Amino acid sequence: KAGVTQTPRYLIKTRGQQVTLSCSPISGHRSVSWYQQTPGQGLQFLFEYFSETQRNKGNFPGRFSGRQFSNSRSEMNVSTLELGDSALYLCASSPGTGAGETQYFGPGTRLLVL
Amino acid sequence: GENVEQHPSTLSVQEGDSAVIKCTYSDSASNYFPWYKQELGKRPQLIIDIRSNVGEKKDQRIAVTLNKTAKHFSLHITETQPEDSAVYFCAASRVSYIPTFGRGTSLIVHP
Numbered sequence: 153k154a155g156v157t158q159t160p161r162y163l164i165k166t167r168g169q170q171v172t173l174s175c176s177p178i179s180g181h182r183s184v185s186w187y188q189q190t191p192g193q194g195l196q197f198l199f200e201y202f203s204e205t206q207r208n209k210g211n212f213p214g215r216f217s218g219r220q221f222s223n224s225r226s227e228m229n230v231s232t233l234e235l236g237d238s239a240l241y242l243c244a245s246s247p248g249t250g251a252g253e254t255q256y257f258g259p260g261t262r263l264l265v266l
Numbered sequence: 267g268e269n270v271e272q273h274p275s276t277l278s279v280q281e282g283d284s285a286v287i288k289c290t291y292s293d294s295a296s297n298y299f300p301w302y303k304q305e306l307g308k309r310p311q312l313i314i315d316i317r318s319n320v321g322e323k324k325d326q327r328i329a330v331t332l333n334k335t336a337k338h339f340s341l342h343i344t345e346t347q348p349e350d351s352a353v354y355f356c357a358a359s360r361v362s363y364i365p366t367f368g369r370g371t372s373l374i375v376h377p
Binding site: 194197 | 272
């Protein structure tokens with residue numbers, strides 16, 4: 153099976169702009185989670201989508217939003233970008249059936265906000 | 267919600283030494299504890315996991331131990347090699363919940 157893919161891999165934006173990141177999960181996986189990774193902060197959970205519905209949400213402001221399509225592909229949007237949004241954004245997929253599932257990560261999108 | 271503390275943040279060892287990374291969690295209902303390894307510039311990948319009905323699990327040079335009473339679990343790497351150098355993340359979750367990750371441990375193995 154093909155692994156989790158993310159596009160684009162790199163992005164440079166300026167403050168105030170918005171950005172959309174895309175994630176394609178492993179075939180058959182219905183859960184997609186998004187994480188923000190910054191040095192010293194580890195992996196901070198943004199939100200999880202399952203069957204086109206947001207099932208879990210982390211502690212991030214409303215500028216961060218997402219959605220999932222019927223084919224399980226997911227997008228994440230960040231509006232009104234701030235310098236502090238510069239980070240590696242990782243998505244991860246899993247079957248979504250629970251019972252302690254392995255998260256399979258994508259390569260990430262590295263976002264730089266100037 | 268779940269809170270996972272991971273220590274140390276940086277661990278430097280000589281090749282051949284053992285390395286131990288420790289994590290504590292707060293939610294006594296957590297029953298799944300995976301460990302991920304992230305090499306520089308690469309994605310995190312699962313290296314080993316343990317469930318709450320098991321106290322220890324080994325896979326070649328790596329092992330994980332779990333103490334449910336004390337709510338802590340540890341990763342043990344024996345006979346470390348330079349290719350073990352990476353950031354290691356522990357996580358904890360319960361059924362149908364997204365895992366909560368620790369902040370990571372940067373392991374440096376000196377040849």
